[in-house]
Amino acid sequence: MAPEAIVLTGVAISSVFGAGLAALQYFSNESALANIVHWQFGDLGKINWDQNLILLAVLAAAALFFFLKRWDFNAMDAGDEMASGLGVNTDMLRIASLVMASLLTAVAVSFVGVIGFIGLLAPHVIRRLIGNDHRFLIPGSMLLGSLILLVSDTVGRNVGDMLNWFFASGLPSFVIPVGIITSFIGGPLFIYILVRGYRNVDQG
Numbered sequence: 449m450a451p452e453a454i455v456l457t458g459v460a461i462s463s464v465f466g467a468g469l470a471a472l473q474y475f476s477n478e479s480a481l482a483n484i485v486h487w488q489f490g491d492l493g494k495i496n497w498d499q500n501l502i503l504l505a506v507l508a509a510a511a512l513f514f515f516l517k518r519w520d521f522n523a524m525d526a527g528d529e530m531a532s533g534l535g536v537n538t539d540m541l542r543i544a545s546l547v548m549a550s551l552l553t554a555v556a557v558s559f560v561g562v563i564g565f566i567g568l569l570a571p572h573v574i575r576r577l578i579g580n581d582h583r584f585l586i587p588g589s590m591l592l593g594s595l596i597l598l599v600s601d602t603v604g605r606n607v608g609d610m611l612n613w614f615f616a617s618g619l620p621s622f623v624i625p626v627g628i629i630t631s632f633i634g635g636p637l638f639i640y641i642l643v644r645g646y647r648n649v650d651q652g
Contacts (some may be wrong), residue, residue: 490563492601499559510552516587517541521582564626565634572641592647598615600629 473484486494495503508605520541523531528538553567571585572595578584604624 486625487561488627489625490561490630491625492560492597493623494561495559496562497640503559504554506552510548511586511590513544514582517588518582521586522580525580561625561627563597564631565638566596566630568594569634569638569641572638576641595629596628596634600633601626604629608613646651 469488473481475629476484521538522533523536524538524541531538557563560639572587574585574588574592578588602625607622607624
C-alpha cells in the first residue's frame with residue numbers, strides 16, 4: 449500500500465473505534481462515564497502491582513523478541529530483496545513484529561489509558577542521535593521513552609505546587625494526567641521532527 453493509503457486507512461479505523469467509544473459513553477451511567485473520560489486522559493496512578501507484573505511479563509517477551517530480531521531489522525533497512533537474500537522472512541517478520549507491538553500497546557493502554565506520542569517521539573529522537581542500527585536503536589528507544597514518561601508524570605503531579613510557588617497564588621494542589629502532558633510536548637516536537645526530516649530530504 450502507498451503511504452497515503454495507509455494514513456487514510458488509519459484515519460478510517462480510528463473513526464470506527466472512536467464511534468464505538470462514543471457509543472459506550474452515551475449508554476454509560478455517570479460513574480462509568482467518568483471512568484471512561486479519565487481513562488482517555490492517561491494516568492499512571494490507576495495501575496496496581498498485579499497489573500504491573502502482567503505488563504512487565506508482556507514487555508519482557510516483546511523486548512526479547514525485538515532484541516533477537518535486531519539483525520533482521522538491520523537487513524530490512526537495505527531492502528526486502530537484500531534481506532530475503534540473507535535469509536530473512538520479511539513478511540513473517542512484519543506480521544510477528546506487528547502482533548508483538550500491538551499486544552504490548554493493548555496491555556499498556558488497557559491499564560493506564562491513552563498516553564500518546566511517546567512511541568512516536570522516542571525512536572525518532574534516538575535515531576537522530578545514534579543512527580539506524582537496531583542493536584542500539586531498540587534499547588535506546590525504550591530508555592528514552594521511559595524517561596519521557598517519567599518526567600512527564602513528575603511534571604503533571606507537581607504542576608500545581610510549581611505554579612503556587614512561581615506565582616505565590618495559593619491555588620489548591622492539583623494533578624494533570626500524564627497523557628495531557630505528553631500530548632502537549634510530543635505533538636509539536638513530532639511535527640518539528642517530520643518537517644525537519646522533509647527539509648533534509650529536499651535539500652539532499
